[in-house]
Structures are given as C-alpha cells and as structure tokens.
Amino acid sequence: MISDSQSAPQLHKNEGIKTRSNYLRGTILEGLADVSTGSISADDQQVSKFHGIYQQDDRDVRANRRKHKLDKAYSFLARICLPGGVxxxxxxxxxxxxxxxxxFNTLKITTRQAFQLHGILKGNLKNVINSCNEVAMTTLAACGDVNRNVMCNPNPFASEVHAAVQQVALEVDAHLKPQTPAFSEMWLDGKPIQLTVPQAAERSQDCKGDEVEPLYGPTYLPRKFKIAIAIPPYNDxxxxxxxLGFIAIVEDGKLLGFNVSVGGGMGMTxxxxxxxxxxxEVIAFCTPEQVVAVAEKIVTIQRDHGNREDRANARFKYTVERLGKEWIREELENRLGYKLEEAREYKFVSNCDRYGWTEGADGKWHLGLFIEGGRVVDLADKPLKTxxxxxxxxxxxxxxxTANQNLIISNVAAEDKATIDAMVEQYGLDGYKSASGMRRSQIACVALPTCGLALAESERYLPTLVSDLEVILEEAGLQNDEIVIRSTGCPxxxxxxxxxxxxxxGKVPGKYNLYLGAGFDGERLNKLYRTSVTHQQIIDELKPILLAYAKEREEGERFGDFTIRKGYVQATTAGNNFHANIGAEA
Structure with a gap:
C-alpha cells in the first residue's frame, strides 16, 4: 500500500484539460457550431485561450438578464499579437x-503591446482570426500556458539599435510559438500561419522530442510565460x-548583447x-546569436520544473524563488552546453513613455501620442479612432x-511631419500637450464590464481619480511631474x-488596496499602504503626501523614493517581503 507521502501529486485540473485537448483542439469546433448558446464549454474556454480567445460576458447587464431569466450576454475577446508592438x-x-x-466598436492597446478586440460574437471569431492572418498578425499564443507576445522597447532615440533588437524579438516570438496544426485547421482552413519571421521548423535536441509539440509537449507549460526586451536607459x-528579460547592452551605437534576467511576474492573490x-534578477550576459537558445532553454526549465499542482504558485517566478537564481543559471548553461558571460553594466532612468516629436539616429521622426487607458475610441470631442x-x-x-498603452507614429519623414501634425490636431490626438504628468503616466487594466476576474472598476475609474488628484497637483505645483499611477480591478x-x-x-466594488513606493525606473516594487479604501479615502490619504512631496523633496527625487525616505512605507527589497511591514499607521 502506498502511503500519502509516497503517492503521486494531484495535478491541477487544467493539466488534464490540456492532455485531453488533443493539442489544443478540444471540442471548440463543436462549440462554435452550437447556435443554441453564445458560449462554449468550460474546458474549451481554457483551451481557447491558447488560440488568443477569452469567453466573456457583459457584467453591466448580468443582473437584468438574470431577472428576465435570460442567458448571460456572452461574447469573446480576441488578443492579437504584435511582437515588439510594431x-x-x-x-x-x-x-x-x-x-x-x-x-464596443473600439480597439484596446494592451500593456503587452498587443491589440484586444472586445465583444466578438461566437460566429464572427473565425472571420476575425482569418482577417488578422491575411496581414501577418495572429492570435495564436496571445494567451494560454505558453510564451506570449514578446515585448520590445519601442525606443525612437536608438533607431539602428532598435531595428536589431526588434529583429531579436521577432525571432524569439516565432521560435516559441506552439507548433500544433490545430490553429491552422480550426481557424484558417489549413492555410499557413503568417508571421513576420517564419516559425521555427525544428527544435533543439533537449526539447521533448514530441512530434507535434517538440518544445511544449502535450501539457504545454504550467502557466503563462512572458518575455520582454529593454533598451537602456528606458525601461518602458x-x-x-x-x-524572462533581455536588457540590451549597447556601446558606441552597436548592440553587443543582452543581460539575462529571470523570475519576474506581477500576479498575486x-x-x-x-x-x-x-x-x-539578472543572472548573466549573452550575445545576440545566443538569445533564441537562451529563451528556449529557460522555457524548458519551467516546463520541467514548474509547479503543475497549484496554479497560484505555477508561474516561473515561483520556480526561481524555490530553486534560486544560481541553480537556474547552472541548469541553463547545462542545457545550452556552454557557459554564459557575466552581466554587464547598465542603467535605467524611467519606465514612462516620451511624448511629442523625437528624431531618430536615421533622421526619421517619431511622434509619441497619449491614448488614455489604451482605448482607441471615437468620443464626441475627440474622434481618436477615426x-x-x-x-x-x-x-x-x-x-x-507601447507597454504603457500609448502609441508612437513612427518613422515619419521630415517632409511628412506637417501633414501628420495637422491630422493629430484635427482629430484631438494631441491630448499629451495638455494632460498632467500623472495622467500621462497612468496604466489601467480593462476590468469591468468584460473581465470576469475584476473585483472593482479600473479603466473606467482611474481617469476620474486622476482628475480629482489633479486639483491637488495644481495646488502643489506638480501638474507636470511624472508620477506613475497604475490601477487594476483585481490582484x-x-x-x-x-x-x-x-x-x-481592486478589493471589492468601490474599494481598493493602496500601494506606494515603487521605483520610477521599474527596479523596485511598491508596498501596501492602506487596505480597502474608497475613492474619497484615496484622495484624503494622498493629498498630504503629495503636498509634502512638493515642499520637502530633494533635488531630482521621485515620488516613490520620497514616500520611502519619509517613512510612509518601507522599501520592498524582494518579492518575498512584499507583504511585510505595511505603511505606518496615520
């Protein structure tokens, strides 16, 4: 008889869903053909994420539809990958x-430099995916337990370097795409998936050897996997x-390679x-030619050592936390078959976007636009979408x-600037000129009404909060100061x-946990300051801090640094002390 301590671990139910899905097919096609409902089965909702699709419903009308004994107002979100956001x-x-x-007749720019379309009816999904494929865009692997859209700093100041780094992003993204033919069969009538860089046809030897998914195997990864590439000094x-992160190391305008960082991630419960x-954490340096192999091997480490029992602890950050960055580097080098170099010096100064015109090294111009909440929509006074x-x-x-949900009109010839400028003004796209520094430095997730996980408003709430805070900012003389404010409807x-x-x-409807003290360069987490506060309480808590910051800050001191120096919160030196030592009581 096998004792409890010797019995096989109980895998999370999603592992069985993936195994039974026949490489991401599931019964999605049968669900799409069922016209009696606007939804698909619960298992297929999990599988469809790998295809870049989330089932949602309009939560604004849930109660009324329930009252009239109607089904939920189901629709789907499609996320469209754009490696590097280009x-x-x-x-x-x-x-x-x-x-x-x-x-909703809108485009959503996501924090991963992708597009989202909300409110797609089940019968229109195939047309959406087909139309994207015809112009070399895909929803494949925009979600699910695989590597997602690879991000890249859209740095307009380093045009030549950006081109080289963007190419790396495209190659990594294509190499890590799932290889199952299911996506093509189901959505494209067997046509090939069109990518900017052709999808890798072979995987290296230490992949699983699975004929269909040589990298991922039939159960893919324990959880989603995310990669970003940054070009210092901007960490936007x-x-x-x-x-997994790659930090470009540039000398004399030439890309030497990348520092490799492992184990980041935002989610919690x-x-x-x-x-x-x-x-x-930065663990090593690699050359441009080594990046794809490094990315592949890190993914296989997570595939083989990630937690498949508890999805709340299944992200790669917990694998790194459990095994240690030294072990990760040693295992990475074993799988690569060679040693990596030590990390190089670099410096970040900001994780914000730049607005207005900037000239690239190649003489082309780039216009940074502020798109509040990433929502491209026609408003009465600002027809942004048109x-x-x-x-x-x-x-x-x-x-x-951009990763801050904004947009750059890029590579504009000098003779075309006037035309672009006139159109930007005509359609109200010049909001960056009048927006406060805080408004320009905001991020909000979608939350209600479409996200099923949202506990509170976010995109529909943050602009209102910022408007009320701008009264304080004006009083303090801080209207133009970049203060990074971010909101999500759930943890x-x-x-x-x-x-x-x-x-x-978001904690519950109308109440939020308030955090302070992150680094302006994106290199320090914030800390919990107050729990379950209402809109007015947020304003009341922030007002004296903002006024004190205006009067007492040191030369060049950022707001997050100020809140730590003055003792409002203690610095979070690592994720595993994120919950400890919350802000001092008032």
Whole structure:
C-alpha cells in the first residue's frame, strides 16, 4: 500500500484539460457550431485561450438578464499579437475595420503591446482570426500556458539599435510559438500561419522530442510565460516584471548583447501570502546569436520544473524563488552546453513613455501620442479612432504600441511631419500637450464590464481619480511631474500595479488596496499602504503626501523614493517581503 507521502501529486485540473485537448483542439469546433448558446464549454474556454480567445460576458447587464431569466450576454475577446508592438498601416486599417463588428466598436492597446478586440460574437471569431492572418498578425499564443507576445522597447532615440533588437524579438516570438496544426485547421482552413519571421521548423535536441509539440509537449507549460526586451536607459517595458528579460547592452551605437534576467511576474492573490509579485534578477550576459537558445532553454526549465499542482504558485517566478537564481543559471548553461558571460553594466532612468516629436539616429521622426487607458475610441470631442484610421491611410512608416498603452507614429519623414501634425490636431490626438504628468503616466487594466476576474472598476475609474488628484497637483505645483499611477480591478496585476509609485488594486466594488513606493525606473516594487479604501479615502490619504512631496523633496527625487525616505512605507527589497511591514499607521 502506498502511503500519502509516497503517492503521486494531484495535478491541477487544467493539466488534464490540456492532455485531453488533443493539442489544443478540444471540442471548440463543436462549440462554435452550437447556435443554441453564445458560449462554449468550460474546458474549451481554457483551451481557447491558447488560440488568443477569452469567453466573456457583459457584467453591466448580468443582473437584468438574470431577472428576465435570460442567458448571460456572452461574447469573446480576441488578443492579437504584435511582437515588439510594431504595426504596419495596413495592419492598423484591418484592426480598425474588425473593431466595427465588435460590441464596443473600439480597439484596446494592451500593456503587452498587443491589440484586444472586445465583444466578438461566437460566429464572427473565425472571420476575425482569418482577417488578422491575411496581414501577418495572429492570435495564436496571445494567451494560454505558453510564451506570449514578446515585448520590445519601442525606443525612437536608438533607431539602428532598435531595428536589431526588434529583429531579436521577432525571432524569439516565432521560435516559441506552439507548433500544433490545430490553429491552422480550426481557424484558417489549413492555410499557413503568417508571421513576420517564419516559425521555427525544428527544435533543439533537449526539447521533448514530441512530434507535434517538440518544445511544449502535450501539457504545454504550467502557466503563462512572458518575455520582454529593454533598451537602456528606458525601461518602458518593465523588463523585470517578466518571467524572462533581455536588457540590451549597447556601446558606441552597436548592440553587443543582452543581460539575462529571470523570475519576474506581477500576479498575486488577496489573502494568500504565498503569492506575491516579484522582480526578475539578472543572472548573466549573452550575445545576440545566443538569445533564441537562451529563451528556449529557460522555457524548458519551467516546463520541467514548474509547479503543475497549484496554479497560484505555477508561474516561473515561483520556480526561481524555490530553486534560486544560481541553480537556474547552472541548469541553463547545462542545457545550452556552454557557459554564459557575466552581466554587464547598465542603467535605467524611467519606465514612462516620451511624448511629442523625437528624431531618430536615421533622421526619421517619431511622434509619441497619449491614448488614455489604451482605448482607441471615437468620443464626441475627440474622434481618436477615426483620426488614427485616416493617418494610417497616408502614413508611410509604422505604428508602435507601447507597454504603457500609448502609441508612437513612427518613422515619419521630415517632409511628412506637417501633414501628420495637422491630422493629430484635427482629430484631438494631441491630448499629451495638455494632460498632467500623472495622467500621462497612468496604466489601467480593462476590468469591468468584460473581465470576469475584476473585483472593482479600473479603466473606467482611474481617469476620474486622476482628475480629482489633479486639483491637488495644481495646488502643489506638480501638474507636470511624472508620477506613475497604475490601477487594476483585481490582484492578478495585468496593469503592473505593483510597479506604480501609486498603485491601486481592486478589493471589492468601490474599494481598493493602496500601494506606494515603487521605483520610477521599474527596479523596485511598491508596498501596501492602506487596505480597502474608497475613492474619497484615496484622495484624503494622498493629498498630504503629495503636498509634502512638493515642499520637502530633494533635488531630482521621485515620488516613490520620497514616500520611502519619509517613512510612509518601507522599501520592498524582494518579492518575498512584499507583504511585510505595511505603511505606518496615520
């Protein structure tokens, strides 16, 4: 008889769902064909995430529909990958058109430099995915227990280096895509998936040897996996918030290689101190030619050693926390078959975006635009969606989606600047000129009404909070100061709230946990200051701190640093002390 201590571990139910899915097929096609409901089965909802699709419903109308004994107002979210956030005008035009067939008639720029379309009816999903594929965009692996959209700093100051780094991002993204033919069979009628860089046809020898999924195998990864690439001195991708990060090392305008960081991630669970946000740790340096292999081997380490029993502790950050960064480096080098170099010096100064015109090293110009909440929508006084469509029709360069949910009109020739400027003004896209520094430095996740995990408002709430705080900022003379404020409707951290100098995390409807003290460079987590505070309480708590900051800050001191120096919160030196020593009582 086998004792409890000797029995096989109980795997999380999602592991069985993946195993039974026949490499991500499940019964999705049968569910799509069922016209009696707008939903698909619970198991298929998990499988469909690998295809970049989430089932949702409009929570604003739930109660009324329940009252009338109606089914939920089901629809789907489609997330469209754009490695590095680079988007051609042709792709933008297609996305704009697809948004017109969605319930909300908007485009959402995500914090991972991707597009989201909300409110897609089940019968329209195939058309959306097909249309994206025709212009070399895909929803494959935008979600699910695989590597997701690879991010890259859209740095307009380093045009030549950016091109080289962007190429690396494309290659890593393509190499780590799932290889199952299910996606093509189900959505594209067997047509090949169109990627900017052709998908890798082979995997190296220490992958699983599985004919269908040589890298992932039939159960894929224990949880989602995220990669970002940063080009110092700007950390606008929050590279340390990712499972795996690459920090470009540049000398004399030449890309030498990348520092490698491991073990970052934002999510946690309220009331579960075994879960916490964690920043990645730098472990080594690799050359540009080694990046794809390093990424692959790190993914296989997580595949083989990640927690498949408890999804709350299944992210790679917990694998690194449990095994240690030294073990990770040793195992990485064993799998690579060679040693990596020691990390090089670098310096970050900001994780914010830059606005207005900047000139690149190649003489082309880049215009940074502020898109509040990443929501591209036509408003009565600001027809942003129409304006960007008209710009896309004449723009000869590209668009770059930023990790702060903003947009860069990129690679504009000097002779075309005046045309772009006129259109930006005509369609109200010049809001960056009048917005406060705090408003320009905000991130909000979608939350209600579409996210099923949201405990409180976020995207629909944060602009209102910022408006009320701007009254205090004006009184204090801080209107133009960049103070990073971030909000999420739940603790999963999609808006990277734990890297906000001011962070808000939804607790229950109308109440938030308030965090202070993150580093402006994205290299320090914040700390819990107050729990379950209302809108007015947030304002009342922040007002004296903001006024004190205006009067007592040191030269060049950032707001997050000030809150630590003055003792409002203690510095979070590592994720595993994130929950300890909350802010001093008032």
């Amino acid at each position: 988007c051609t005008p042709e792709q933008w035009i297609v996305m704009d058109d697809l948004a017109n067939y969605c319930a 991708v929050d590279v340390f918030a990712h499972c 309220h009331g579960n101190e075994k879960t916490f946000p964690r920043l990645g 304006g960007l469509l008209e710009i896309a029709k004449v723009h000869k360069g590209e668009f770059r989606l 999963n951290g999609c808006g990277r709230p734990y890297l906000g100098e001011i962070g808000l995390v």
